[in-house]
Amino acid sequence: xxxxxxxxxxxxxxxxxxxxxxxxxxxxxxxxxxxxxxxxxxxxxxxxxxxxxxxxxxxxxxxxxxxxxxxxxxxxxxxxxxxxxxxxxxxxxxxxxxxxxxxxxxxxxxxxxxxxxxxxxxxxxxxxxxxxxxxxxxxxxxxxxxxxxxxxxxxxxxxxxxxxxxxxxxxxxxxxxxxxxxxxxxxxxxxxxxxxxxxxxxxxxxxxxxxxxxxxxxxxxxxxxxxxxxxxxxxxxxxxxxxxx
Numbered sequence: 001x002x003x004x005x006x007x008x009x010x011x012x013x014x015x016x017x018x019x020x021x022x023x024x025x026x027x028x029x030x031x032x033x034x035x036x037x038x039x040x041x042x043x044x045x046x047x048x049x050x051x052x053x054x055x056x057x058x059x060x061x062x063x064x065x066x067x068x069x070x071x072x073x074x075x076x077x078x079x080x081x082x083x084x085x086x087x088x089x090x091x092x093x094x095x096x097x098x099x100x101x102x103x104x105x106x107x108x109x110x111x112x113x114x115x116x117x118x119x120x121x122x123x124x125x126x127x128x129x130x131x132x133x134x135x136x137x138x139x140x141x142x143x144x145x146x147x148x149x150x151x152x153x154x155x156x157x158x159x160x161x162x163x164x165x166x167x168x169x170x171x172x173x174x175x176x177x178x179x180x181x182x183x184x185x186x187x188x189x190x191x192x193x194x195x196x197x198x199x200x201x202x203x204x205x206x207x208x209x210x211x212x213x214x215x216x217x218x219x220x221x222x223x224x225x226x227x228x229x230x231x232x233x234x235x236x237x238x239x240x241x242x243x244x245x
Contacts, residue, residue, distance in 0.1 A: 017171050020200040031204075032211075039211075055109070055110075061101075061105070062102065066101050069097065074164065074168045087162055116130065117131065146187055164188060167180045
């Protein structure tokens, strides 16, 4: 790579991730503090409820599985799972499980996107950011599914998976090394860059309601609410006045 290409590569994979994460956390906090009335998913469930039900359930199941799979699968150091499962076997599990969840999520998101684009009533009530974030997620899922054949071809040595995981673990430990990604397939690099961009756009879209979903876990540990009946203190010898009809 020439000097300019090297600079862009280092910026994209050494600096850009931290810009996205900073905007993700600080932007979410600022929006919650300043614009709480916009902290919602803007549901349109009264319109084409059947398609929404199928699309939403499939999308949320798939996206949660993929998010947790990427989170724990990529950020878990190799030495922690090596005694239990080899890297090639782990990659095959990721390909199969991630592929099934990705297809389910893709179908659900396609239903949601079709519903929002081709129903005139829903289209009129949709913000441009709603449509934009759905399109970006759809493209990101497509890129993820496109990487599956290449991942399967390299499953025997799992070198690509280990390299990507090591790079992401470096980001998490504030020790990024963009040079590790030199020679990695372009589809993986674009997939990671678009994933970072989704974190960048997160606070400015309806995706912020995801925080509320995770926050509900706190209710499991909240002290029970004590509810007492309210009694009227009536002096002795006085009759309670009859209720008015």
